[in-house]
Amino acid sequence: MKEALPLPGRITRDTLRRCVSERMRLKYLESLIPLLEQKQRECRQDIYGGIRLTQSWEGAMAYSAPGDPTAAVAARAADLETREEYRQTEQRIRALTLERDRLRRRQQLFTCCLTALPEEQRFLVEAKILEGKAWNSVETLYENRYGQRLHRDTLRRRLTQAVQTLQEIGS
Numbered sequence: 001m002k003e004a005l006p007l008p009g010r011i012t013r014d015t016l017r018r019c020v021s022e023r024m025r026l027k028y029l030e031s032l033i034p035l036l037e038q039k040q041r042e043c044r045q046d047i048y049g050g051i052r053l054t055q056s057w058e059g060a061m062a063y064s065a066p067g068d069p070t071a072a073v074a075a076r077a078a079d080l081e082t083r084e085e086y087r088q089t090e091q092r093i094r095a096l097t098l099e100r101d102r103l104r105r106r107q108q109l110f111t112c113c114l115t116a117l118p119e120e121q122r123f124l125v126e127a128k129i130l131e132g133k134a135w136n137s138v139e140t141l142y143e144n145r146y147g148q149r150l151h152r153d154t155l156r157r158r159l160t161q162a163v164q165t166l167q168e169i170g171s
Helices: 013-049 058-063 070-115 119-130 135-146 152-170
Strands: none
Touching (some): 013 070, 013 119, 013 152, 070 119, 070 152
């Protein structure tokens, strides 16, 4: 995965848009990791506490037809496959957890940068860039919140000032 730039630094509209995609990725990871952990617990149960024999492969012969050597080989192969699946799931969980923690730190840092903005500029950044609303919608929301309707050009100018302020904060 491409490593993103650290947040205090040059903050541009692209950086803000990347933060939006990182928020979506963070939500995805927070829902995926518990599912993988459940899968890992099931594999562990199969390997160490389930019905599989872990010490003696000759015992598998007792469950097969007399003289059938393939039963022990099949049981051994299934166990090795389960162990490999467990190992791969463990590695994936570790990698995704590291990525999730990195994204959380970046989002916290970005939130701190946003709190440094005046409330009106923060509203414009959140509505237009982070939520991706259309200008008509932003105009209406602004009017509902602040009691005056501003033209789209004025809102764009104020949004540009907000991004410039974020750039100064990040520098």
